Amino acid sequence: MPAKESIVNLESVPALDEIPGRFARLQESVAQVVAKTGREPGSVAIELAVKYQAPESVLAAIDAGGTLLGHNIIQQLEETEQALADANAPRHRTHVIGHVQKNKAGRALAYAQCIETVDSSKLARRLDRLQGERIERGEASHPFDVMIQVNSSGTESQYGRAPESVVDFAGKIAGLENLRLVGLMTIGAHTTDVAAIARSFQIVRELREQIQEAGIASATELSMGMTHDMDIAIAEGSTIIRVGTAVFGPRPQIISQQ
Numbered sequence: 116m117p118a119k120e121s122i123v124n125l126e127s128v129p130a131l132d133e134i135p136g137r138f139a140r141l142q143e144s145v146a147q148v149v150a151k152t153g154r155e156p157g158s159v160a161i162e163l164a165v166k167y168q169a170p171e172s173v174l175a176a177i178d179a180g181g182t183l184l185g186h187n188i189i190q191q192l193e194e195t196e197q198a199l200a201d202a203n204a205p206r207h208r209t210h211v212i213g214h215v216q217k218n219k220a221g222r223a224l225a226y227a228q229c230i231e232t233v234d235s236s237k238l239a240r241r242l243d244r245l246q247g248e249r250i251e252r253g254e255a256s257h258p259f260d261v262m263i264q265v266n267s268s269g270t271e272s273q274y275g276r277a278p279e280s281v282v283d284f285a286g287k288i289a290g291l292e293n294l295r296l297v298g299l300m301t302i303g304a305h306t307t308d309v310a311a312i313a314r315s316f317q318i319v320r321e322l323r324e325q326i327q328e329a330g331i332a333s334a335t336e337l338s339m340g341m342t343h344d345m346d347i348a349i350a351e352g353s354t355i356i357r358v359g360t361a362v363f364g365p366r367p368q369i370i371s372q373q
């Protein structure tokens with residue numbers, strides 16, 4: 116029987132000592148796109164999307180100058196932060212960029228500094244209540260930063276608010292005492308059609324303008340763009356790009372058990 120083809124392409128996963136160079140090249144190419152599109156130098160932050168990466172790889176990227184991590188899975192967020200603390204890693208911020216299940220909300224608040232994926236009133240109210248309790252217990256001193264995830268491509272399988280409900284929802288979050296709305300997050304349209312991808316980012320930028328006009332001045336960030344579409348996102352006004360593959364190579368895959 117022929118061996119089953121492996122879905123893990125180990126050859127293309129960079130060695131640990133290649134990570135600093137890959138991060139430096141990413142910074143360089145971001146700076147070039149920022150300049151080319153007439154954006155202010157330094158106006159686009161790089162958030163390292165570290166799902167399934169070993170703590171050593173994450174540490175290598177932080178040592179190379181990475182200051183912002185994005186985690187999809189709360190368990191990995193906790194474990195990585197613990198390992199980084201044990202290794203005396205340089206200071207960094209951590210955002211949640213994956214869907215937050217309601218039973219994980221408290222741990223997300225304890226280990227991250229921002230949740231980018233708020234997309235329901237129920238989750239917003241729960242986070243608000245839990246952050247209020249943390250403040251009462253002296254575990255936190257200020258409202259927790261959140262973003263609204265926008266489903267800008269209309270793909271049904273994607274999380275996020277439908278664009279037409281975002282401004283209203285922003286008003287609801289702004290009314291919650293223990294949350295601070297800092298911006299919008301989206302995953303661009305999943306297509307090779309550049310115009311369609313750009314359009315999905317434009318929708319989110321326009322929503323931020325409307326939210327600003329509604330008087331919610333804290334909502335300044337646009338978290339949009341990943342390895343394959345970050346140039347388009349920067350051109351459309353992204354302030355945070357979430358990048359994994361360009362720095363860490365293809366992610367370790369979970370091999371399905373059969």
Ligand SMILES: *Cc1c(COP(=O)(O)O)cnc(C)c1O
Pocket residue numbers: 164166187212213302340341342343357358359360361
């Ligand atoms: C994994 C992930 C990214 C990064 O994707 P790459 O293609 O590896 O750059 C960005 N955003 C979210 C929400 C992700 O889950």
